[in-house]
Amino acid sequence: MAPHLDAVRVERVWSAGGVVRVEARTRELAVACADCGYGSTRVHSRYCRPLADVAVGGRPVLIGLSVRRLFCDAPGCRRRTFAEQVEGLTVRYQRRSPLVQHLVVMAGVLLAGRGGARLLQILKAPLSRTNVLFHLMCMPLPAAPTPRVLGVDDFALYADTYGTLLVDAESRLPIDPWSGRDAEQLTSWLRAHPGVRVVCRDGSLVYRQGISEGAPDAVQVSDRFHL
Numbered sequence: 001m002a003p004h005l006d007a008v009r010v011e012r013v014w015s016a017g018g019v020v021r022v023e024a025r026t027r028e029l030a031v032a033c034a035d036c037g038y039g040s041t042r043v044h045s046r047y048c049r050p051l052a053d054v055a056v057g058g059r060p061v062l063i064g065l066s067v068r069r070l071f072c073d074a075p076g077c078r079r080r081t082f083a084e085q086v087e088g089l090t091v092r093y094q095r096r097s098p099l100v101q102h103l104v105v106m107a108g109v110l111l112a113g114r115g116g117a118r119l120l121q122i123l124k125a126p127l128s129r130t131n132v133l134f135h136l137m138c139m140p141l142p143a144a145p146t147p148r149v150l151g152v153d154d155f156a157l158y159a160d161t162y163g164t165l166l167v168d169a170e171s172r173l174p175i176d177p178w179s180g181r182d183a184e185q186l187t188s189w190l191r192a193h194p195g196v197r198v199v200c201r202d203g204s205l206v207y208r209q210g211i212s213e214g215a216p217d218a219v220q221v222s223d224r225f226h227l
């Protein structure tokens with residue numbers, strides 16, 4: 001029913017004040033030291049770690065998980081003790097289970113700050129708008145594939161300071177921005193991303209030079225108003 005709790009021993013489940021509370025403790029298994037990987041079962045202490053989990057029956061779930069702090073006895077390891085983590089249930093410094101964390105990130109991706117915060121409230125995992133955005137910004141970006149058709153243009157950052165933006169002209173997704181609009185940066189980007197067949201640009205001679213040097217075989221397209 002709750003496979004992410006399989007790795008721990010659930011000792012008590014009860015409902016109080018509209019919240020489902022779960023008391024659980026880790027099993028007495030050897031755990032690898034966070035630094036050196038040496039397995040340890042020698043317990044330094046135990047402490048209770050609160051973890052918010054996904055709602056059940058419309059009620060928020062709070063797990064009180066008893067975890068061990070263990071000694072690392074590996075010769076040469078500088079870490080004296082370390083806290084155990086439970087795969088699939090705990091993440092270092094995180095007070096939410098990975099299931100809730102996934103909801104938080106997905107709410108941010110699909111609905112951004114305000115909408116994401118509203119959805120999370122409905123899902124009984126409330127979080128402020130700014131925190132939803134914080135988790136969204138922490139998310140690693142997937143590596144963008146090199147586009148077949150690239151769009152390059154400049155934009156004003158302020159006054160006479162400009163930046164360059166690269167866009168996948170087929171998917172219309174932005175790829176890379178940088179400050180400045182010189183030829184060298186465009187040349188080195190194109191050399192580092194071989195495979196661009198067509199580049200759409202404005203009439204800038206600088207970009208024309210950058211493309212000619214970075215991707216000499218690419219077809220350059222410029223609209224009639226920029227020739």
Ligand SMILES: [Zn+2]
Nearest residue numbers: 033036072077
């Ligand atoms: Zn160690």
